[in-house]
Amino acid sequence: MPEPSPSPKRRGRLLRFGAACVVLSAVAGYVVVQYVSGGAGDPGxxxxxxxxxxxxxxxxxxxxxxxxxxxxxxxxxxxxxxxxxxxxxxxxxxxxxxxxxxxxxxxxxxxxxxxxxxxxxxxxxxxxxxxxxxxxxxxxxxxxxxxxxxxxxxxxxxxxxxxxxxxxxxxxxxxxxxxxxxxxAATLTCEGSPQTATATGPAAVRAALLRDFGTDALREADAEDDAQDDAEGSTEEASATAETVDVPAARTSGRTVTLPVTDGAAAGRGVSQRGWQLAHWAVANASALHIERVTYAGREWTAGTTDTRWRAARSGGTEAAGAAGSAAGAGTGAVRIVTAQ
Structure with missing residues (x-):
């Protein structure tokens, strides 16, 4: 004999159960997708x-x-x-x-x-x-x-x-x-946990600056270089053309990129505003470019710490001290970026 059909009340319960399963599956799938795509978990x-x-x-x-x-x-x-x-x-x-x-x-x-x-x-x-x-x-x-x-x-x-x-x-x-x-100032922070990157080090930082700012962020450094070269009687010429990535846009010493910041850096932007723009840009790119530390205006951000707030910079600097940092004015007039490689 054929089995009796379920009662209307039972059919309603089955339909509600089935609908709940569909909703739960959709939610679970959304969570998985968000996790894989970076939408869930610690935002960083x-x-x-x-x-x-x-x-x-x-x-x-x-x-x-x-x-x-x-x-x-x-x-x-x-x-x-x-x-x-x-x-x-x-x-x-x-x-x-x-x-x-x-x-x-x-x-x-x-x-x-x-x-x-x-x-x-x-x-x-x-x-x-x-x-x-x-x-x-x-x-x-x-x-x-x-x-x-x-x-x-x-x-x-x-x-x-x-x-x-x-x-x-x-x-x-x-x-x-x-x-x-x-x-x-000092309002953007990231953990800086390294991601897979195709290029790292100072060269990658310069390339990313050129990609995002064009020669705008780099021209001021060339002007600073030219002024120092004139004072030292140097005949070495600097180029800031957009056709080459290896622009002498920033002083480099080891793993440190130093960006001098001057009043004429960007239209309508003084030293402090331009400096914090570049400093925050570096922090935002820390994971992608494997940046370990950013210093500006006596404040320092360090990657990979449990508390990533901007803090008072350590006296004497780090690897940024030396020819590149001191010559470019590594105090409030320069943004200093230290890479992992």
């Missing part, structure tokens, strides 16, 4: 608001590198801090600051830009420096964008189907922009 980096000590944003080393690139590209184009905050909020919403190789239809990269809509080729929009630059180009064409609400300015560029979505990232983006443009 943290930025605090200089205006409100209770406001903090935690993020991963991958996100830190991308945020630093977005900010560097903006400042190298003389975009104001507000523009950098708008760009960061947009990337937080569109990709969670990850350089995605997928998206809605043909959307790609940090800003989910679509090659079919004229943003560039697939290779271009997945290049963080290019993606940031083309975003700023479009933002600069928005009339009075600095006076608009952040979500309105972002939407004028992105034309998203969710025009209000950018607003929820404003506080985090504003704190990130303040740190990465250098207007707030």
């Amino acid at each position: 980096c943290r930025v605090v608001s200089a205006e409100d000590s209770g406001t903090a944003y935690e993020f991963t080393p991958e996100q830190a590198v991308n945020a630093a690139t977005i900010a560097a590209v903006g400042t190298s184009r003389d975009m104001p801090e507000r523009a950098v905050a708008i760009a960061l909020a947009t990337a937080l919403q569109e990709s969670a600051l990850r350089n995605l190789a997928h998206g809605d239809r043909d959307s790609l990269g940090l800003f989910q830009q679509r090659p079919s809509q004229g943003w560039g080729t697939a290779a271009q929009v997945t290049d963080p420096s290019y993606a940031a630059a083309v975003f700023y180009e479009h933002l600069a064409e928005v009339p009075d964008y600095t006076e608009l609400a952040l979500t309105v300015a972002a939407q004028r560029v992105q034309r998203s189907g969710y025009p209000e979505a950018y607003a929820k990232h404003e506080a985090d983006a504003t704190a990130l922009a303040a740190a990465l443009t250098g207007t707030s």
